[in-house]
Amino acid sequence: MSPAGTTGVTAYGLSDEARNLHWLLTDLVEEVPGVLSVAVVSSDGLLLLSSAAEYGEHRECPDHPAGHPAPHSGRSEEGPRGSTADLATIVAGLGSLTTGAAALMDGGTVKQTMVAMEGGGLFVMTISDGSLLGVRTAPDCDMSVVAYHMALFVGRAGHVLTPELRRELRQSVEAAG
Template sequence: APPPAPTAARPHGPRGSSADLATIVSGISSLTVGAARLMDGGTVKQTMVAMEESSVLVMSISDGSLLGVHATPDCDMSVVAYHMALFVGRAGHVLTPELRSELRKSLESTR
């Protein structure tokens, strides 16, 4: 059966909160790091999960943080990966846990 058509009541993107997406990104990263260790593959740089209705791309930042993007199935994932790599290269060192916490708090106060 075809997937249900989007409706006004159904939000676009993953179900649940951004915390759920963060949990998924963390789990994907943990799984791929474990696989890399078992296979003597070295450091995991990025992981892509392609699904029928969307994709998730996870990229490591040098301090151990992760950048995850949830994308539509029709986007060009090579372009997404390129821009993620640019972002990580230019801003990854600035995104400290303290700054991310501040940004999260400021977002919550505007809701």
């Protein structure tokens, strides 16, 4: 059985690489305390993969076992404010802003951005192909643990996120939406 088959993630009809990315994302949400939601966004700002906050510890997704947040289409039952689509938009915008700032300051490639807020945190890390990994956290998370696990995800996902896989992931998001 593939790793994706063991997590309860519904990724039927997807390639092994896409199912493995779903599994890696689910693992990030399940294993890292304080992670509320995650979005992978393409270099052009399109949502590729996400895990909705509403399917975390507090509420079960009807299609998934208890405690298994579902990689998700980005739609929130609770409305647009705070939805995964909002997270993807914020991640894309923050990535663009920091890339522009780095260019103005001759700073090279942006590797990670962190925003600490009273009500939580937002981490954005660049994936090797220019895509971005964005993670929204609870205010009491251990930032170093979150950053470490994000780096693990980027290291594992970066080499498989080919143009073909990005297209497949984007089509699956559109089909689910």
